[in-house]
Amino acid sequence: MTEPSSSLFRKSALRTITMERDAVNELIDRIDHRFDQACELMLACKGRVVVTGMGKSGHIGTKIAATLASTGTPAMFVHPGEASHGDMGMITPDDVVLALSNSGNTAEVLTLLPLLKRMGTPLISMTGNAQSTLSTSADVDLNVKVSEEACPLDLAPTSSTTASLVMGDALAIALLEAKGFSAEDFAFSHPGGALGRRLLLKVSDVMHTGQLIPKVNSGTKLSDALLEVTSKGLGMTTIVGTDNILLGIFTDGDLRRTLDQNIDIHNTTINDVMTTDCKTASANMLAAEALAIMDNGKISVLAVIDEDKQPIGAVHLHDLLNAGVA
Structure with missing residues (x-):
């Protein structure tokens, strides 16, 4: 044959x-x-x-x-x-x-x-x-x-x-x-797999809250803000006013750009170097939506704010990866 x-x-x-x-x-x-x-x-x-x-x-x-x-x-x-x-x-x-x-x-x-x-x-x-x-x-x-x-x-x-x-x-x-x-209805039929995690998991399920939120007040010295970034381990800090409303964020990327400008971190306030038009997420947002915001903005962390624009959490790309969303 x-x-x-x-x-x-x-x-x-x-x-x-x-x-x-x-x-x-x-x-x-x-x-x-x-x-x-x-x-x-x-x-x-x-x-x-x-x-x-x-x-x-x-x-x-x-x-x-x-x-x-x-x-x-x-x-x-x-x-x-x-x-x-x-x-x-x-x-x-x-x-x-x-x-x-x-x-x-x-x-x-x-x-x-x-x-x-x-x-x-x-x-x-x-x-x-x-x-x-x-x-x-x-x-x-x-x-x-x-x-x-x-x-x-x-x-x-x-x-x-x-x-x-x-x-x-x-x-x-x-x-x-x-x-x-809907996609959410579909996810309820597939709760155990990656699809279910992508479609059902919300930002509130994975975000850092309370004392784990990196946060400094407006007018804080850049050097002190860097201590907050380091201690919270999310590669960023939020900056809030006296009413606790989010004014901006400062990330590891902002730090690199600041150092390139030879700025004195001990005499410069965080307001001078923070990013004010920052991307944010809401707690009720699907984690997959937060991931899309990160992907589109080429960023790795988001501040989570409430309807009054006050920080109530922070979510990092690693949190989404660990949850099986990414």
């Missing part, structure tokens, strides 16, 4: 990708009133979208259910074989069933039809055969037929499963937009 060359591998890969791309493109003309009806059924669902399917369709169905659930549409996957042996009890009349079957005649799925009809549970099918038993029995059928599988034997589900997956994503995103599902 002759070993295939790397060029043959690439040729095969390109053929597969092209065929699956074409299968996805075929879906565009099928986004019609039936797609609207499917979305309306799911949007009106008082229970959950129950996704079911056998074999490869089942694997795709599992992913579709997970995508729906994470984008604001309560959903779960029920294996049709298990449904016939007790798991049918998971499905209620308040649910909507989304059944996947490329042939539309998968026995394990068809077995559920009389039970769904008896309960009055709405049924959406996703098939490649509009004349199949499943398609004609469904309240709405979504056509995911493909011209041919990417498999050269036209047997292994490849293009067909890709088309079904894309149609499932289209449903999930259409519902997400219809519900006004």
Whole structure:
């Protein structure tokens, strides 16, 4: 047996990708009133979208259910074989069933039809055969037929499963937009990962407060202000007036520029060298927003102020890094 060359591998890969791309493109003309009806059924669902399917369709169905659930549409996957042996009890009349079957005649799925009809549970099918038993029995059928599988034997589900997956994503995103599902809503579905930290963590969760805030009064000698910068370890100090309102900040960068001008640190006040148009953050701001301010301003620390412009905290880039936001 002759070993295939790397060029043959690439040729095969390109053929597969092209065929699956074409299968996805075929879906565009099928986004019609039936797609609207499917979305309306799911949007009106008082229970959950129950996704079911056998074999490869089942694997795709599992992913579709997970995508729906994470984008604001309560959903779960029920294996049709298990449904016939007790798991049918998971499905209620308040649910909507989304059944996947490329042939539309998968026995394990068809077995559920009389039970769904008896309960009055709405049924959406996703098939490649509009004349199949499943398609004609469904309240709405979504056509995911493909011209041919990417498999050269036209047997292994490849293009067909890709088309079904894309149609499932289209449903999930259409519902997400219809519900006004926000980034913060999405984060609540993903609290344990980096995405959740980026979207849920607020500046108040990571900022330094109280005695840890670097702060000196207006008129303080630069030499004394430098002691405050050093002791608090954030590479900056805030400068406040007698009413505790933020007047400006002084950072390590300002110090370097000051030293380049040969300024006498013992006789110069902080007011002469501080930055007055400084960037700030609010405590309720998302930590990711504070990070964006730092990135855009090419700075590493922000003073956190309240509505009266009084310093209530300070947040450093390292705080965001340690919290997993950056």
